Amino acid sequence: MPVDDRQDEGRQFRKSPTGPWVAAPRALxxxxxxxxxxxxxxxxxxxxxxxxxxxxxxGFGIRAYSDLSRPEAWAYWKESYLxxxxxxxxxxxxxxxxxxxGRPALAITGRIGVATASWxxxxxxxxxxxxxxxxxxxxxxxxxxQAIIMGEIIRSRGLATVVGITxxxxxxxxxxxxxxxxxVYAGGKNRYGVEGSMLGVHQFExxxxxxxxxxxxxxxxxxxxxxxxxxxxxxxxVQAMTETRDVRWLGVKEATAMNLVTDPVGRP
Numbered sequence: 001m002p003v004d005d006r007q008d009e010g011r012q013f014r015k016s017p018t019g020p021w022v023a024a025p026r027a028l029x030x031x032x033x034x035x036x037x038x039x040x041x042x043x044x045x046x047x048x049x050x051x052x053x054x055x056x057x058x059g060f061g062i063r064a065y066s067d068l069s070r071p072e073a074w075a076y077w078k079e080s081y082l083x084x085x086x087x088x089x090x091x092x093x094x095x096x097x098x099x100x101x102g103r104p105a106l107a108i109t110g111r112i113g114v115a116t117a118s119w120x121x122x123x124x125x126x127x128x129x130x131x132x133x134x135x136x137x138x139x140x141x142x143x144x145x146q147a148i149i150m151g152e153i154i155r156s157r158g159l160a161t162v163v164g165i166t167x168x169x170x171x172x173x174x175x176x177x178x179x180x181x182x183x184v185y186a187g188g189k190n191r192y193g194v195e196g197s198m199l200g201v202h203q204f205e206x207x208x209x210x211x212x213x214x215x216x217x218x219x220x221x222x223x224x225x226x227x228x229x230x231x232x233x234x235x236x237x238v239q240a241m242t243e244t245r246d247v248r249w250l251g252v253k254e255a256t257a258m259n260l261v262t263d264p265v266g267r268p
């Protein structure tokens with residue numbers, strides 16, 4: 001190889017065998033720079049991924065906070081996961097019809113909350129009650145919508161309802177069931193009336209007020225009438241509800257005349 005050609009190898013340009021001067025291959029001169037750009041790109045992508053992930057988490061967090069900041073949402077969450085407003089206990093045997101055979105029953109007490117229907121469904125599933133078994137009620141009332149759903153659940157399972165509580169021996173003692181609790185009681189396929197227990201009815205108000213109070217009251221009355229009729233209860237009960245804002249207490253005899261109580265039982 002000529003000396004001139006060996007010297008040209010270290011220069012930026014060299015002679016082609018055909019004569020013209022040509023530039024050195026770009027790949028050889030730019031390869032380190034391309035590799036640097038690729039490495040930089042690889043470093044940048046995880047940063048954008050982190051930013052996107054953070055934005056998504058922030059979006060979900062803001063939405064969750066907005067939902068839970070509403071009083072009704074917080075009440076539902078609290079009722080569902082922290083402190084249910086009702087308590088329950090499973091009774092192995094209660095004598096409902098005087099036959100002394102005894103049937104299992106689930107006793108529930110307390111106020112009906114905004115998530116009590118789901119709570120009741122879970123307690124009934126755990127208790128493994130079957131048609132003919134009973135739900136004992138002792139409650140001042142509470143959420144009307146939840147009470148109607150609870151009554152529907154009880155009826156769908158063919159369960160009986162009783163107003164009462166139990167002592168340590170499992171013996172039923174008289175108690176009271178007022179306001180929305182009466183709607184739950186109405187769900188029983190058989191509705192036992194313990195002598196001395198009381199059912200309290202009064203006028204209900206719509207949870208969502210309409211512009212016309214009269215129309216709102218009529219809508220609520222129509223809803224209650226439809227539900228009670230479906231459960232086989234006389235419209236006289238709904239009439240008694242609409243007549244007063246104060247609680248009107250019905251004894252077993254009067255409630256039986258309205259077909260609210262279907263099976264009166266003896267004094268506890």
